[in-house]
Amino acid sequence: MSLRFGQSCPTCGRRIKIRMEFLGRTVACPHCRAEFNATDKQPRQGNSEQMLMQRVERALRQAEDPAFTE
Ligand SMILES: [Zn+2]
Incomplete structure (x- = not known):
């Protein structure tokens, strides 16, 4: 069984x-x-995920x- 998802190529838009x-x-x-990262999310939502990771890293x-203060 091969599950697939659709994504638009960020370079040619297909x-x-x-x-x-x-x-x-x-x-x-x-x-x-063109090579790109496969994701089932839209690029804009991917950015918020990256920001979440940065927040987690900062918390860690x-x-x-x-003594670490912002
Ligand atoms: Zn393409």
């Missing part, structure tokens, strides 16, 4: 079906051969170093 096992990996567009740093 809709591509990507297999679920490639989620989070770098894939190449079959149309223009604060926990490690009690």
Whole structure:
């Protein structure tokens, strides 16, 4: 069984079906051969995920170093 999800190529804008096992990996567009990161989210939402990770990292740093202040 091969589950797929649709994503638009950020370079040529064409809709591509990507297999679920490639989620989070770098894939190449079959149309223009551009490489991009496979994600089932829109790029804008991906940014908020990155910001969340930065917040988690900062919180971890604060926990490690009690003297750390912003
Ligand atoms: Zn493309």
